[in-house]
Amino acid sequence: MALEPLHPSASAAQDAPKKKKIKVTKVVNGIDTEVEIEVDDVAAVAWPERSKLRVLNQPIPRVDGPVKVSGVARFTHDVRAPGMVWARLLVSPLPRAKVANLDVEAARKVKGVVHVLVVKDGESGYLGDPVAAVAAETLEAAEDGLRALAARFEPLPWVVDHDSAVKDGAPAVTRGGNVSKPELDGDADEAREAVLSSPTHVEATYSEPIQHHACLETHGVVVDYRGGSEATVYCSTQYAQGFAADAAKELGLPANAVTGIVEHMGGGFGSKFGLDLQGLVACRISKAIGRPVHLMLGRREEFLMAGNRSGGIQTLQIGCDAEGRITGIVADSYKHGGVGRGSLATFPYCYTAATHHRSVRSVRMHLDANRAMRAPGHPQASFAMESVLDELAYAGNLDLVEIRKRNVPHPAWGRQLDRAALEIGWADHPYKTRPGEPTGDECIGIGFGISTWGGGGSADCEVEVRLERDGSVSTSCGIQDLGTGTRTYMAAITAEVLGLEVRDVKAVLGDSRLGRGVASGGSVTTASLAPAVMDAATKARNALAKHLAGVLGLDAEGFRFLPEGVVHERAKTPTVMTWKKACGTLPAEGLRAQGEWVASLASRGAHCTQAARVAVDPGTGRVRVLHMVCVQEVGLPLNRMALKSQIQGAMITALGYALTEGRVLDPVLGLQLNANFEDYKMPHALEIPRMTTIIDDDDLSSGVIGVGEPPVIPGAGAIANAVHNACGARVRELPITPDKVLAALGKVV
């Protein structure tokens, strides 16, 4: 064995890899932030050429599909621990109230009730603010215990709508008042002058409702702590390791004594980071009684307290020259994020404008704070931007595709607009510069929208690939699979490198004891994890080659790992050694290789273009989306089936945002009137249009990019524009329900 030098020699220092600075995405609670880091400037490992990929860049059925469809997959909701109690939360039914009575004794007396925890004594701060929790031997007893509390909420003045919140003397949500100081950008006078002096200019106000994440699995946790020095916490979370660390703190245990488990997850979409209130309550109860606690939110609490996509109002003024180039945009925006700040991307969204002025204010209300939701702030901006751009095009008698191509700052959008136009049938469509008439019972219209997102990675994943002596292979990381296919590509990348099939590799994740895993928000998971898997798998392959070289007396570089087995290029008599046989030569402990993020394996920046074809019935106001097209850059495609599935899910979310979804409140009673899956109308089977999902293979980025966010952004604007294009009904307030279409057509008197 060679001795390690005690001090690095001068020559070793010269051999050290050069460093380079790169921009990567850092995500804090799902918000994408760009930072610069220094990495080694070497390409130790590289993706094979696309044309040579055998497993990757193909459609790969998800490895956990069978357990999910057969009900075997264990979600947090399904976890049962010995001696477990069921806990439920009492939340404030009013936006602001004095909690006047909590009969804790009465609740304790309910048969089966084990523990009562007062979370908030005094004043509730928002609709859905948790006030108390009851834990019991059964779920039913816990619910009876909550009722036995006989909580009385004395209403205090509240605001849950924009107009009331901005009034002088409105009940204050924060000490600083309800309307924040505007965030300003650009020269207001210059931008306004540019708009108003343009040959064509328009002004309009758009508004978006609060949209819910509507995760099928509600937020929640099972804390398995029975006193003592260790605990296991199961959680529906987008960050297993972060959750475990938070829970440890709350349980008063060292971080290494608490294991976080998230085997399967029923949707997060940005709303499931951190311990959260229900996690904190479950830890406290568990600590108090020394028994495991199951606390999942009910559907109503999920709607009221688990975050949302902020709503907003945007007044836009925009002008263009005779060729359709945007001369200026003036944007005056309000964000409705409840007690939170709300989020909104900037104007002009995606497009370029010669001048701009932006003013953005948060309007606080007594509602739960908005959270990150799939492309936070972007769909709101996109809906307003795409709508006003169409209004500008019609005013200037310009083609709806041409005006977009003239104002996009990146050529990817140009080619994507051409492709989307082709797929949606734009060439034969009669209404290119003016909308159709509202006649008959089916008016056909087309609309377009564009978007972009970073989706890059960061050095926050550590992966281990293990080869056992019997030939079995596993790839592990303490990351979580949100249902997006993380497990599948972990297995697929490893299989690609080792010459195996996807089924030959077991992907292990969702356990905080495994190697470091990034928080899954901002579309960073794939670009952070896949390079580390590639690195680990490559190192495992090289280590196996080195091992075989020693056993067989050949050089390590000559080994090839192929589906038919392990071969050596320069062996005198070419022989194929089966994978099992090759691994059989390993020592008893097998072989392990650790991988880390390799910057060159990830890319960032994915452009997206969508088109929608709708049928509007002017007699009823019904909008049916007939066809949606998405052209999406994805970098190096790992799994074409999972990518298409993820893109289609995003398009459906956008369809719901466009047509049916939105929180409905009674501002006087302070109630949310649609905090359930009957009245909060998400698209179901009959609403799903034909979807043409195109992976933009003209994107030759060398690395992988996460694309959870971009395809959710432009759909609502495209659909809104298609509705107008069909029949002249311009609906500037989402969702575009039949009553609004009929009103826009002047049919409601």
Add this chain to the structure above:
Amino acid sequence: MHSFRLVHPTSLDEAVALAVDPAAGATKYLAGGQDLLTEMKEHLATPDRVVNLKSVPGLAEFDSSGGELRIGALTTLARIEHDATVRAHWTALAEAAESIASPQIRSCATVGGNLCQRPRCPYYRMEEARCLKKGGTECFAYGGHNKYNAILGGGPSYIVHPSDLAPALVALNAEIVLRSKSGERRMPLEQFYVLPADGDVTQETVLTTGEVVTELRLPAAEKGSRSTYVKFKERESFDFALAAVAASLTFDGSTVRSARICLGGVAPIPWRAARAEQLLVGRTLDSDLVRQAAAAALHGAEPLSQNAYKIPLTQTLVERALMALAR
């Protein structure tokens, strides 16, 4: 959930006697359970005793052999939806049945339960809102969120009756059969429903305590009769009607001999459009007449702040239903 006793009577006599037993406390009848169980979970219904009608033999009988159609109250919606005779002769009923909820719900939900279901108004459905329907003093929809509420027959409550079968059955001139301890009574289904101004505002029907819906009877479809049910939902999958029209016309050649039109989703009861019916009798349907009839059907409509759209919407549905029958 409020604790209750579940009892399984083995005869109708036993079932109707149970509810008037003062010692038993409040009693509710359980059929398919699609509405009652939801109401119980939401604490809108808190019976001390639940009487399971499924244990009573003979309530799910279904017979179209004698020309008239007899439908036992416990017949499922799926049975109606898939019956070829119903579809051929009482088309509006089959179309109404298939428009309801989801296949899963239709396989459990019953005809009697559908006719007796409680309103879907969100204020009624939320325990916190002690509205007129729940014994309070105010209809919150009147000055609040009323996009889905009544434009006809409203006041003091502005609910719309949620049943899809009811307008279809009224258009088809169905009779409902009720049974209580004091015997059986039969009435046109139309008379089963009560406007909030005309009766107990917390009820939608004339059904009394201890009374059970046992059967629906539809007269034989006359020669030259055609019917249809046109329902408009905000979301096509799994939703209640924003407005619906059931129309049953009998033709002599191309002349309308008789007409029954009933609107759903716009009034606290299935709403007969008598003026529209009168306009049609003795005439041949054309687009002008149909337009006049549609306007007449909405005669007297008084929209609230958010539901004026239901007027043009319902007019369109009436026009389309009639034009469909004219063919």
